[in-house]
Amino acid sequence: MRQHGQGVWAVIVRLLGEDGHDAADCFQQTFLQYVAQAERGQTVTNPGALLKRIAATRAIDLVRRRMRERSRTSDSNPDGFSSARSAPPEAAMEAEELRAALRLALAKIPEDQATAFVLTAIEDVSYEEAAAAMGVTQNHLGVLLFRARKALQAKLSDYAPEGRTQR
């Protein structure tokens, strides 16, 4: 945990957009799932990549659940993220809104595509390690990444410079 903890924490915080209780829960669940898999005798050649994969999957799933919850309760925050943080400085506002748009887009594409994208494009895991962590061939990973990219581009094309998505 000491060796990989910060890396896992970073994945979760980036995807959730916060470092509060939900992030801590997600962090602990990630390591619990990792330990459970290890106890089942599953061979792990790259623990770091596997932990990041589990963390990404759990974090994206949490984002989806938040979106569903907000749509049921008609939350007034269309971005769907916790406003626990204080308003960021003006200069960083656009970057934060872009990150929020990407998180929403990731939650709307298939889980395997989102996980593949997070691991390689954001977390800089190599294709070989990401494929091994996801249990797919590198070529299949390439297909997932291509589809993820196309889908995310389409969803981000609705992102407006003012910081509000069109739909």
Added chain:
Amino acid sequence: MNKEHGVGPAEDKLVEAIAAMKAMPVSPMPQELLPVSESDGPQRILAPRWVVQFVLAASVALVVGGFLWMQSTDSATAFAQVLEEVERTKSFRAKVTDGPRTVMMYQLEDRTRFVEMDGSSETLCLPTDNVTIQVDHHQKMVKRTTNEPDRLSMDVRRIFRELASAAVKSGEEYTAPSGKQYRGLTGRTTIGVNKTPVEVDVWFDPDVNLPVRMQLRIEGAENPVLLEELQFDQPVYSEQFQYKVPPGYREYQHPPLKQPLTAEEAERIVLKPGQGIGEVKFGMNRAEVIAILGEPESSMTSEYILDYPSWGLQLQLVGHQQLGMLGIIKANSKSQHRNPFPGQTEEGIKIGSTREEIIAAYGQPEKSIDSEQSASYLSYPWKGLTFRLLEGKLDDITVARTP
């Protein structure tokens, strides 16, 4: 980043989003999340000012890194792009060369039409109706048959999808007669219900990410199958795939089956892996086979097929280095228009034998396949033997000439 670099607005936005995500300040992992035994005191806390300065300094590199990731041209991504474009298409046509034989192939969704280049015959494959229609323009005859589950399937889209699960790497480039060069990819997959291994070479046009040429090296086949002049979404009309007996043509009627062979006669037709059946040997030509077995019963077949449905036998004259020589013998179980093969192999295996009996006779198969159609296959490629079983009983035997 702009269109001069081949990146459009949508890609710009994604690149920026990736950079923004990577640049996001991340707090240190809370100490309380560490197990007590791992904790060795307070962690060094990064000063927020230092983090912001680092992010600003690295932002350009992150954007460039995101751009380079987006523009990756490694084989996995290149193949994915080709697959994406192929899956968008509804139809394609190609010239297919298999040894000395060349046909034009037309596909509209899952329907396929093969037309001999000399116009002598054509074949229509309609999976939805589970039927194959052969039209012989010389004999002015149409034959309609139920699809056999082990019929070779050349669904280009399915080949590509299955390639996606396998390793694909860069292959040799192809230079067309026009001088244009096409990038090559190579990989392995399987083809047909028997899942025969095949090496696939694909050359594609990078301007549209669609294949222009494919070569299939099917395991056990003497020559590769070459698909050239691939054209996607060119006009292919549904009328070309409708079954209709042309005016002046007659529909083939299956001849009545003769009496089955007696037990004594059946003892003389022993299947011998690597050799042939009875006195008929692999490598014999049509005339030599007919001299031993008699004229084939079915008149509506290719000149390369000798069909004896009364005996449950079909002999195929395949072989491209020696055209028209016996290469495959198939023995079948009872069906609507065929008697069951009454003979057996040298090792005593016959129609109705069990999986255990086959393995006892030949050992563990080199390949064992469970088909979606609930048939299973035991294959011994080096012996040229394939057994198809239905509900655990031998239903079909294929004996092929081995190299």
